[in-house]
Amino acid sequence: MNQSRITPSSDTPMRSGFYTLLYKELLRFWRVGFQTIAAPVITALLYLIVFVQVLQDRVKVYDAIPYVEFLIPGLMMMSMLQNAFANPSSSLIQSRVTGNLVFVLLTPISTREFFAAYVLAAVVRGLAVGLTVWLVSLLFVPIPVTSLAWVLVFGTLGSAMLGILGLIAGLWSEKFDQMAAFQNFLIMPLTFLSGVFYSIHSLPPLWQTVSHWNPIFYTIDGFRYGFFGVSDSSPWMSLAVVFGFFAVLTLIAIRLLDSGYKLRT
Amino acid sequence: MSSAAIEFDHIHKTYQPAIKHWWQLLAKRKPSEGFKALDDVNLRVEYGEFFGLLGPNGAGKTSLISILAGLSYATEGSARVCGHDVVSDFRLARRALGVVPQELVYDPFFTVMETLRIQSGYFGLHHNDDWIEEVLHNLGLSDKTHANMRSLSGGMKRRVLVAQALVHRPPVILLDEPTAGVDVDLRRSLWEFISSLNQQGHTILLTTHYLEEAEALCGRIAMLKAGQIVALDTTDALLARVGGAGLEEAFMQIMQEAGKAPESAL
Numbered sequence: 001m002n003q004s005r006i007t008p009s010s011d012t013p014m015r016s017g018f019y020t021l022l023y024k025e026l027l028r029f030w031r032v033g034f035q036t037i038a039a040p041v042i043t044a045l046l047y048l049i050v051f052v053q054v055l056q057d058r059v060k061v062y063d064a065i066p067y068v069e070f071l072i073p074g075l076m077m078m079s080m081l082q083n084a085f086a087n088p089s090s091s092l093i094q095s096r097v098t099g100n101l102v103f104v105l106l107t108p109i110s111t112r113e114f115f116a117a118y119v120l121a122a123v124v125r126g127l128a129v130g131l132t133v134w135l136v137s138l139l140f141v142p143i144p145v146t147s148l149a150w151v152l153v154f155g156t157l158g159s160a161m162l163g164i165l166g167l168i169a170g171l172w173s174e175k176f177d178q179m180a181a182f183q184n185f186l187i188m189p190l191t192f193l194s195g196v197f198y199s200i201h202s203l204p205p206l207w208q209t210v211s212h213w214n215p216i217f218y219t220i221d222g223f224r225y226g227f228f229g230v231s232d233s234s235p236w237m238s239l240a241v242v243f244g245f246f247a248v249l250t251l252i253a254i255r256l257l258d259s260g261y262k263l264r265t
Numbered sequence: 266m267s268s269a270a271i272e273f274d275h276i277h278k279t280y281q282p283a284i285k286h287w288w289q290l291l292a293k294r295k296p297s298e299g300f301k302a303l304d305d306v307n308l309r310v311e312y313g314e315f316f317g318l319l320g321p322n323g324a325g326k327t328s329l330i331s332i333l334a335g336l337s338y339a340t341e342g343s344a345r346v347c348g349h350d351v352v353s354d355f356r357l358a359r360r361a362l363g364v365v366p367q368e369l370v371y372d373p374f375f376t377v378m379e380t381l382r383i384q385s386g387y388f389g390l391h392h393n394d395d396w397i398e399e400v401l402h403n404l405g406l407s408d409k410t411h412a413n414m415r416s417l418s419g420g421m422k423r424r425v426l427v428a429q430a431l432v433h434r435p436p437v438i439l440l441d442e443p444t445a446g447v448d449v450d451l452r453r454s455l456w457e458f459i460s461s462l463n464q465q466g467h468t469i470l471l472t473t474h475y476l477e478e479a480e481a482l483c484g485r486i487a488m489l490k491a492g493q494i495v496a497l498d499t500t501d502a503l504l505a506r507v508g509g510a511g512l513e514e515a516f517m518q519i520m521q522e523a524g525k526a527p528e529s530a531l
Contacts, residue, residue: 020386028374099370103429106334106364107387108356265280265337 018113021104025121029087037129040083044075044133048140051197062199062230069144072137073227074196076130077158077220084126084159085166085187088118092170093179105264111257115167115250122163123156130155143227150226150235157242158219162187164249171256171263190216200232215245268348270437270468271310271333276342278303278328278492302328304492306342310470310485312436315463317483317500318472319516324489326472327367330441333470334364346437360388363435365427367442371414377401377425378410381432388433400428403458420451427455437468444475456482480504480512488519495523 029036052068062070095101104114137143145151165187173179194216200208211217212233222238225231231238257263281299303325310316318326331337333344335351335358344351349358372380378397385393401407404424409417417425423443430438440459444452460482463469473479479486479500486503488496496503496519500512507514 015389015391017387017389020383020391023386024383031374095372098373099368100372102336102366102370103372103384104387105336106359106362107384108359108389109387110356260338264335265331 016113017107017109018117021109021114021117022120025087025091025117026124028091029121029125036083036086036125037132040079040129041132041136044079045136047075048072048137052140055197062228065228065230066141068141069228070199070224071197072134072141072143073224074220076133076137077155077223078191078194078196079133080126080130080155080159081162081191081216081219082187083129084122084162085169085183087122087125087166088163089166089170089173089179089182091118091121092167093173093176096170096174097176101263111254115164115254115257118167119160119163122166123159126159126163127155130159145227146229147226151223152226153239154219154223154226154242157239157246158216158223161215161219161242161246161249164246164253167253168249168256171253171261174262190214193217194220195232196220215241218242268345269309270312270314270347271308271316271470272345272348273306273308273329273333274343274345276303276306276329276332276344277301277340278325278332278337279340302492303332303339306489306492306494308487308494308497310468312468313463313466315460315469315482315484316471317479317486318470318489319476319479319486320472320489321520325492326489327441328492329489330364330439330470330472334362334439335359360433361436363430363433363438365430365438365440365443367445369419369422369426371417371422371425373413373415376411376413377406377417377428380414380425381428384429385432390433393432396434397428397432400431403461404428405454420447423447423451424455427458431462436466437470438462440469440471440473442472442474444473444478452478476512476516486512488516488523490520490523493523495519 048068048071051071056067092101095104109117169179169182173182193211194214195211200211200217203211218233218238218241221231221233222235222242225235225238279299279301306325306329308329318329320326328337332339333346333351335355338352346358347361349355349361351358375383381397381401382393385391385397398407398410401410404427406421406424406428409421414422414425427440427443438459443455447455456478459469459471471479471483483500485499486496487494503515503519504510504512507518
């Protein structure tokens, strides 16, 4: 029956499947860039036009900063966070519903490689959207950058944090409506009530306290500090909170993946 | 004992009832509840065999294959591919295994070539076009190389599934009902190709409901019923049991005999 016997080849070195998974996740949103980058930029642009028109002279933020300049980093971050969430969550739910997630599950890719590929792709999409919103905002008013390092730190960590939340939501949701619930009842309120459109110092004390419990507030506040050098909280405090959430979400996601939660029976 | 292509050691699989509340994730649950899909399965498939796994729907064929592929964890027992444990040594075990899933699944974002390059990359093989083209040629897919997956007919998608399972040249190939709903022409060309792979030394494990296929192709056959192996023998020996009346007859007889035991216990 068998002339020769084929055993696993040891001559080819074992390389990681991580790069290909990352490449696939990037290609997936790049292919539909009109939906994944252009659309959120248009949304941000509409907010910018409408809110600046309506609120320009009514909302008072930090002393020397015009409202339109204040708003731009907030909108950048909001778009980044929402898109960083959308990338892994929509990829996972689509792969699950169509069943093609099995092609990844059958390979030697480990849970950590899987985690890293999905989260990194989310960060890339977040940063790409943020950068595009910034470029478009130059048409209105060029905003100063006081510290690029803080901008990049909060842009990256914020996108990573929401990317991990997207990964968790993608693992948990079995149907599109569950995903929509996660998005509408958790992500949207958190991002809208985080100081995108206002400084929380203009809120009544109760809502200031509430905002301080919202991790997304710190991503936007720290991000804004990178531009203006002024913020509601100290950037180090914001960094500690954002990094803390990032770490906790990482542990939860890795634990879910290791247990095979809704991936392997 | 030296390693075999596929080894199942006292495999038990019980499916737990679905988790309804998050706190159930934290508590360890009793293995006694739930549906018992596999009950102490022991099986060894040697290198180079063409092995058939038969049984009625719900007998546990797919459960067994899923455990080997790492899609499912055994409740008890261990499984190995080419000597590599599917849990503790999953990278080498999965590298040694090519799986053709039962469902016709695909990623509508990509073309045939992209699908195969990506699949190959998942196994860490980044410059694999020569082999991919050879597989495409052998499966009659050469003219569909750059077609989007969405535009392919069902039969063509099935061929791509086979190609995907082969991109990393696995020594062991699992085929889970690969010919369900496939026309005669494709079925024949598929079997010619799989047989040639077997002749080159690949080990094949096949599940199918088409018994004439199993009879023609498989050297040895195991029959599963209600999660247990009720027959394990060479195809010739199984045929001899029914005086050469065909595998279907042997299958029916074995399933009936296996059905009697639990009845008498009542």
